Amino acid sequence: MSAEPVPLPESATRALQGVTTATVTTVLLKKGLRNVWLRGALPLAPGQPRLVGRAFTLRFVPAREDLATPASWASPISTRAAIEAMPPGCIAVVGAMGVTDAGIFGDILCARMKRRGVAGLVTDGVVRDLAGVLGTGLPVWCQGTAAPPSVAGLTFVGWQEPVGCGGVAVFPNDVIVVDQDGAVLIPAALLDEVVAASVEQERLEEWIMGEVAAGAELPGLYPPNEENKARYEAWVRSREVPSPARGRAPG
Template identity: 40%
Template sequence: MNEQTRARLKTVSTATLCTALYKRGLKNQFIQDVRPLNPNGANMVGEAFTLRYIPAREDLNPITVFQNRDHPQRVAVEQCPPGAVLMIDSRKNARAASAGAILVTRLMVRGAAGVVTDGGFRDSPEIAELAMPAYHNRPSAPTNLTLHQALDINVPIGCGDVPVWPGDVVVGDREGVIVIPAAIADEIADEAVEMTAFEDFVMEEVKKGRGIIGLYPATDEQTRVDFAAWRAANGR
């Protein structure tokens, strides 16, 4: 990912990105029912590196599978590139954990930008204290072996009903997580920064008592004049 794009995406909200994507016909990019463990943490931006679970079959998924050095869950943690976000397809099932604090800490130490599951994490209080963004549906105490079987690494997945391809750009904030197709990430970032500047201007005007008709959206010429002056004064 272009580092300028990464920096720009850290300054915009998932809500604004949803609007920019919607203008391009992409209506299903916000991951459903996934929330930050630490809502006061920094925003998350990184390219998707994926792990896919399927329903566990008991004869193929005993606890001894973790002795296999090629176990996909462990390998995914060790292969997720620095700056990437590990995206986990847990079938929207939080009754068993996608991972726990040890594996998430390993991701953090290796330089991952974050981790997202549409299931749940065990050790969620410990994960919430880590200096890396983590998103899940809800806490999950049992081991993933109860219901999930790790199968594929870095393949297209579904996470919270959103299609995720390896290399897609993932952005997380205090509201949730959105997925941007890699091919349009640069232009989406540029547009979102512009939208954010205008929305910041509008918010200041509304707090001063200005009405929204003609202001938001900017259908009055005076709004455009005022916005241009605001940008010049604020270096935006």
């Protein structure tokens, strides 16, 4: 049974847009989750923005000649039908079994996704019609390109069900963060605590970078020892307390 899409809270979206995938993987590692980076899902073009969205999953299995045919594109269970079910703001996560000689989507499908407000496409497979796909403006993370269509090597079987993508188990409505380092999954049930820890980690690393720029040595700084933790906490407090000039009531 396919899962209904769930909107991502705007507060979580705003917070994670300021967090790198490197930070997210570190936070998840501290929580015991090591297998969260989708292997092979790399930016198709340089300069793609960092995106955050709920996973809308699509699943391919190996091609079977009686099912993987051009006629299947008109089936009720098709990539075309799946795209029409995608909500605005989602990130399409396509489990393509790492197949790199059959393009799962081309320019027309990507153009329709862009038109529907889909934030981006992430797959461990490849796309086709490269110039056209780039022309749609849809950000894509994948393993590259191939001219043959999907049915040359894959059979599409459904959407909004658990998939394997890049060796990672992705469930519908998990949260995906993508940037120039690739794609990372945040389990839906851990969203709130991962957001809070990731924002804090980014703030800590901002302070550490300032210390490094000032000539500080790394031992005891990264990670911080007790002395540097106290200095960091004082720095945080100084940023949170308004200055007397800003806090003074108008006279």
